[in-house]
Amino acid sequence: DTAVSQTPKYLVTQMGNDKSIKCEQNLGHDTMYWYKQDSKKFLKIMFSYNNKELIINETVPNRFSPKSPDKAHLNLHINSLELGDSAVYFCASSETQTGLGNTIYFGEGSWLTVV
Amino acid sequence: AQSVAQPEDQVNVAEGNPLTVKCTYSVSGNPYLFWYVQYPNRGLQFLLKYITGDNLVKGSYGFEAEFNKSQTSFHLKKPSALVSDSALYFCAVRAFYGNNRLAFGKGNQVVVIP
Numbered sequence: 001d002t003a004v005s006q007t008p009k010y011l012v013t014q015m016g017n018d019k020s021i022k023c024e025q026n027l028g029h030d031t032m033y034w035y036k037q038d039s040k041k042f043l044k045i046m047f048s049y050n051n052k053e054l055i056i057n058e059t060v061p062n063r064f065s066p067k068s069p070d071k072a073h074l075n076l077h078i079n080s081l082e083l084g085d086s087a088v089y090f091c092a093s094s095e096t097q098t099g100l101g102n103t104i105y106f107g108e109g110s111w112l113t114v115v
Numbered sequence: 116a117q118s119v120a121q122p123e124d125q126v127n128v129a130e131g132n133p134l135t136v137k138c139t140y141s142v143s144g145n146p147y148l149f150w151y152v153q154y155p156n157r158g159l160q161f162l163l164k165y166i167t168g169d170n171l172v173k174g175s176y177g178f179e180a181e182f183n184k185s186q187t188s189f190h191l192k193k194p195s196a197l198v199s200d201s202a203l204y205f206c207a208v209r210a211f212y213g214n215n216r217l218a219f220g221k222g223n224q225v226v227v228i229p
Contacts, residue, residue, distance in 0.1 A: 043219040
């Protein structure tokens, strides 16, 4: 069973398009995240939701809009895609956001290429 | 804010030899330390973590890590490396005074030579 699943795995699209990445977790966790991994493999948090409520919103362009319809799902919508948005986007989840020792479990990633 | 340093870009080791991947951290308060591994074109897989208690933590795939408070280190080790251990390894830290965010190091590429 896949604990954190995200689709699509690979996405190639043109500049200016709008695209969405979907994420679902079946771990029963309260907290979900979006991380971005750039071409140098650096990982940076973008957003965090706890039980459908936005709790972390890093300095991310407004073109990126997360949506959490329920605590098991966290989708990422990106408007007007730019070349610099090319990266790997990881969805993740943890039991709670305040439990510092809670393990964060990651999905397999979505490789976004903007051409 | 909390941070980790992984000083080496790449670690090369012969198959069967001991493997060490270094990590040092900086936090205010007690650290919560994690190691993850990323295989090519895959997501991050959790290996092990230190929360409290025994300084030697054992994890998946025969890996272990030792928490050293005086040296602010949490080095990852494996007694005998396998070719299949070739991957990117990330150290990460969380702390109470670090707004709960998990801060990752830059990653270490491990290459196990047959």
